[in-house]
Amino acid sequence: MKPEQRAPSVFHVKQDQRAPNVCDYEGSDYRQRFWTRERRYEDLAERQGLRRLLPPEGEAVADLGAGFGRLIELYQGYRRIFLVDYSRTLLQQARQEHLGDDRFTYIASDIRRLPLASDAFDTVLTVRVLHHLRDVPDAIAEAARVLVAGGHYLLEFANKRHLKAIVRYLLHRQGWNPFDKQPVEFAELNFDFHPAYIGHHLVEAGLRPERRLALSLFRLQLLKQGLGPRRLAGLETLAQPLASLYPLSPSVLLCSRADKPQRPRPGYFLACPYCHARIEMERQRAVCRACRLHWPEHNGIYDFKGPGQELY
Numbered sequence: 001m002k003p004e005q006r007a008p009s010v011f012h013v014k015q016d017q018r019a020p021n022v023c024d025y026e027g028s029d030y031r032q033r034f035w036t037r038e039r040r041y042e043d044l045a046e047r048q049g050l051r052r053l054l055p056p057e058g059e060a061v062a063d064l065g066a067g068f069g070r071l072i073e074l075y076q077g078y079r080r081i082f083l084v085d086y087s088r089t090l091l092q093q094a095r096q097e098h099l100g101d102d103r104f105t106y107i108a109s110d111i112r113r114l115p116l117a118s119d120a121f122d123t124v125l126t127v128r129v130l131h132h133l134r135d136v137p138d139a140i141a142e143a144a145r146v147l148v149a150g151g152h153y154l155l156e157f158a159n160k161r162h163l164k165a166i167v168r169y170l171l172h173r174q175g176w177n178p179f180d181k182q183p184v185e186f187a188e189l190n191f192d193f194h195p196a197y198i199g200h201h202l203v204e205a206g207l208r209p210e211r212r213l214a215l216s217l218f219r220l221q222l223l224k225q226g227l228g229p230r231r232l233a234g235l236e237t238l239a240q241p242l243a244s245l246y247p248l249s250p251s252v253l254l255c256s257r258a259d260k261p262q263r264p265r266p267g268y269f270l271a272c273p274y275c276h277a278r279i280e281m282e283r284q285r286a287v288c289r290a291c292r293l294h295w296p297e298h299n300g301i302y303d304f305k306g307p308g309q310e311l312y
């Protein structure tokens with residue numbers, strides 16, 4: 001097999017048949033199959049990076065594309081924690097581990113149209129999510145909308161300008177150019193992005209990039225096996241300040257601040273995905289009176305995956 005035909009290591013590439021352009025993790029065993037011991041280093045490196053950039057406390061945090069809640073322990077300083085994901089299966093896994101903890105709210109939804117209130121969240125994160133989106137600007141704009149003025153947006157993205165891609169390109173072993181600014185879809189619904197592309201869309205959405213960290217600097221099988229995850233993650237901390245000046249790493253973490261006028265907090269968190277008016281809860285359904293629509297709540301998960309049903 002020619003090198004350019006080699007399958008990249010992707011997890012899910014199936015599209016949701018009812019919602020084209022959504023990568024469908026419904027019913028998936030993502031946790032068991034992807035987060036094996038082999039990826040312990042990446043997990044540690046991400047947590048380490050997030051700890052450095054994430055404000056440790058606040059009123060409300062929203063993890064968009066939270067999956068099974070891998071990063072939940074980092075949000076313990078927040079009074080309210082919102083986990084949003086398109087997969088009910090993964091949200092249910094997160095919920096099972098925090099039954100009875102009323103700081104958590106679980107929302108099944110597309111992150112490109114959030115059922116969350118504007119100007120309500122101190123911190124928003126998207127980690128390992130944007131690489132599944134064809135329309136990243138829509139997701140970034142939504143993150144910006146729900147943040148309070150000065151709120152933090154932590155965005156992790158898969159970097160197309162990483163060292164391995166550059167070497168492969170220079171050796172003519174890879175067709176796409178890692179320096180080209182446009183995203184590359186290397187497998188169905190799996191994209192790598194150029195840092196300039198992400199930076200441009202952050203600014204467009206009114207987000208001011210402030211800090212950046214190169215992540216997973218040592219994602220090499222040989223190193224992972226030879227040194228082990230902890231030692232590698234330790235080395236990463238040492239190398240990170242220099243490596244982050246011009247990231248050539250497979251993953252990059254950015255921290256941006258919402259540059260918008262100060263507005264009073266709305267005093268609620270759930271809002272209609274269409275008109276952003278307050279959602280009211282009645283008889284296990286979430287209701288938007290303005291649009292005359294409602295969405296179900298099942299087993300502790302607000303389900304905004306569908307378009308909403310009409311109120312009678």
Ligand SMILES: C[S@@+](CC[C@H](N)C(=O)[O-])C[C@H]1O[C@@H](n2cnc3c(N)ncnc32)[C@H](O)[C@@H]1O
Nearest residue numbers: 025065066067070085086087110111127128132
């Ligand atoms: C690779 S997993 C990462 C999960 C988690 N952020 C983590 O780092 O462990 C990608 C997640 O993004 C979710 N996802 C993909 N596209 C989405 C969309 N349009 N709206 C909401 N969630 C989405 C998937 O359901 C999946 O849980």
